[in-house]
Amino acid sequence: MTPGFIIAALLIFAASIFTVRSSKLVHAVLWLGAMLASTAVLFIQLDAPFLAGIQLLLYVGGVMTLMIFGVMLTKKSGDGELRTESAPALRGLVISLALFGLLAGGIFSMTNGAPALQKPEEVASIAASVLGEHWLAFETLSVLLLAAMVGAILLARKRDAGAPESGKASPR
Amino acid sequence: MIFAASLAAAVVIVVLSATALALWYERKLAARMQTRIGPQFVGPIGLFQPVADLLKLVQKEEIVPMGADRVLFALAPPLTVIFALAAAAFVPLWPGVAVVRSDVGVLLVIGFGGLAMVPVWMAGWASFNKYALLGAMRAVAQSISYGVPLVLAAMVPVILAGTMDLDGITQFQATHHWFGLWPIIPGLPAFILFLLAMLAESNRIPFDIPEAESELVAGVTTEYTGMQFGFVYLAEYVHTVVGAAIGSVMFLGGWDGPFAPGLHWLLLKTLCLFTFIYWIRWTLVRLRADQLMTLCWKWLVPAGLGLVFLSAAWNQTGWSR
């Protein structure tokens, strides 16, 4: 529990709370971005700058953009007051405790704590492991990404079909 | 640690003052191209014009438009500057010295560079102005689209040098060859691709559609006044200056040069790239949003992938050794 960790953890915690409590969708997305960026700080403290970079590139840069555009798809992203309805307290408590137990169990089941703390991350070894040992999973992942692409294209084209083409002035 | 802190402070101050100088330099350059004289009254040959501009901007009233998201509106412009500055921390200044020396410098630079669009979008969205919002949406779409070729172009020096450390890449170039020059086939096209993507990321012509003032009035800056506007404006120049520096580090050997390697070579190369970028800016007209997207996704992305595989093949065939 270094001071750096405490600061980063507090940042993550605060940003997460704000994410779910924001009354505007856009604010929630930006707080989510802050939360993801704070996670990058955590990675840097764990001597895993590669993961920190990926966190920046993929999550803060990519996923947040996706969220931003997702929010822009909703009607009136800004002025509608957003209210977070809580589930009944008891049910919520049970669900969150169960989730916490599941995660904690997973973390403690690792024999010697977090493996990243033991040896600094080696980018080259990540590549060797992904392309060597886990090559099948890696190649399967590409199929997943392909499915996501095709699905997105089909979804986006759906709305275009609804709007009739202009009669006269055809651009190109 | 004191050295690191003072170095960091020095880099911030140097980048900001270089940006101020760049403002003057660009205006002079543009004036020369347009058979004008350019700024000439404030200070010798108009050198203090940016200072005068800054003083003017600072004095102006800051107006928050009705219906705007006040917090985001006030927060976004300063953030644009800070985010644009962040990538400068990773630039190796002279052999072995950078504010942050990281094994994954390239990744972090690109990560921070990609983040620069977030405050721009915040600014556009918070303004509650249609022009600003259209500009913001264009900015994000363009920034993320060109992020892909940027990553792919940056991958080429990484493959050739076998490291993501920016200083390591420069070292490799110093001992072997500058990637912009050799190997000419993945190197030079990758450099051009990098420049194109960088122009797009920093919203310069022919990719300046987010603030296309003949269409969107002033894009995301439409509602901004005074220093708030100044920040967004400044951030663009910081982005260009830092981008030029990173381009010269990754493809033109950074601090490497004949006689004595050092900071002056980096500055000189940055100046050359900067001049080139502004030469383009004051010559070309801008593209349209859809042409920009087509160019990126249809041509630049496959080209970037091809270059990545070419450089990998270059490594494997052993010509590099």
Place this chain on the structure above:
Amino acid sequence: MEVTTPVRTLPYRKLELYEPEGDMLTLQLGPQHPSTHGVLRIKLHLDGEKIIKAVPYPGYLHRGVEKLCEQLTYVQMIPIVDKDDYIAPMHNEQALVMAFEKLLKIEVPRRGQWLRSLLSELQRVASHIFWLGTMSLDLGGALGGGSTNFIYCLRERELILDLFEELTGSRFHYNTHCIGGNRHDIPAGWAAKVHDAVNLIRARLPEYEAMSCNHRLFIERMRGVGVLTGALALELGITGPNLRASGVDHDLRRDAPYDAYREIPVNVQTAKEGDCLARTHVRLAEMRESLRLIDLLIDGMPTGPINSSRPAKQANQIKIPSGQAYASLESPRGELGTFVVAGNGEANTSPYRLKIRPPSLHALAALPYLLVGHNVSDAVAILGSLDPIMGEVDR
């Protein structure tokens, strides 16, 4: 081309499919906008960036010139109409005095006619080159390559304005045409200067073409954008380069010749595509043609008087009792006509009604058809390529 008048519906997309405050963005392009060429308002209905409906609202520069002319005498109103089409003021004056001359049945002497044509062609070059500059500005922005081309083009326009200044003493509101001819005769040495200016512009034209219509990016922005069909152009009364770019071969200088055009044949420039690029090509070709005509006109300038009588000195000197006349000429933007109904009150020194037919107004009528389906960037390019001058649209 045969003109049919079908019931034409505006090509709006079905607006009811869009939720007014959800999917559709209503954007006011203008009046205070950098590229509306003055103060035009176009109300755009956007789906994302795509225009689904466009309605132009002119009128922000209305100064009541036509009404004002009913109060002014025939001598007084000539410098007033200078301000209509402020890029080509010469033509405004000439269109006005041509109508009056028609009513009074005054014939301009041959030298006066040639001088008028010479001034008209010089003005056409100045107008078209200014258009090329503003077009670049629309495409490239004030902070980019567009402004470079703009400044180059303005530099060339200066040459012509200098010539006008030497001739008339004014750079803008010339007041050089008067009923019966011209006020200012060619000063000594002026012809050589005209030749110099023409040669300079001709030498520099390839430079501008390299920066504009021969440049890849420029072509990409212009080709296939804002296609105006010949039938639609005829139906809307569009004239000038906009019509000729749509494949309709029509030019008043050849089809209804006036002044020196009766003696000098004009090669009319046309293009088939009808898009923004075609309009650019037609204007640039017209500019070259005008440069050729200027050389011919200045070399073949006949001797003699430039005016059928002495120019009017007193405001109420010219009286037209009654009658009506329409006279038109080919301005850089198309058919610029003046319709005048003479006879107002006892003095007969001012018209009962005066109507100016501005070509730009008709060009703007095409906007609702041309803009739909394009995006905001194209809207600016299309508007620029139609070359409207709001001064003459609103008058």
Place this chain on the structure above:
Amino acid sequence: MDGSWFGFLAFLLVSVISVGGLIVAAKVLGVRARGKSLLKERTYECGEEAEGPAWIRFHPRYYLVALFFVLFDVEAAFFFPWAVAEKTLGWNGLASIALFTGVLLLGWWYAVKKDALRWQ
């Protein structure tokens, strides 16, 4: 944690201070109009009254571009370690990356064919 990250902290701190200094300067030196002017605060729409709110629903194609970006970024995330180790991984590594890219390019080809990435 690498010591040089303190340099980055210092870097951020100095940039925040310089930007903050300008903000403070603008607050101190900037003029402020007395009273409220509704006309001045109105959002700019070329001098006309704005019709409808600016915050509208955007077309899903924006989302599509973002999704494509994320997918290619995921690809890049795998590319980077491979790029570093490329010299040692050899042709085998190149082949598996090429296969991975090939499958992704199928999606790209589909998008190009369907003209899905065209901006309108």
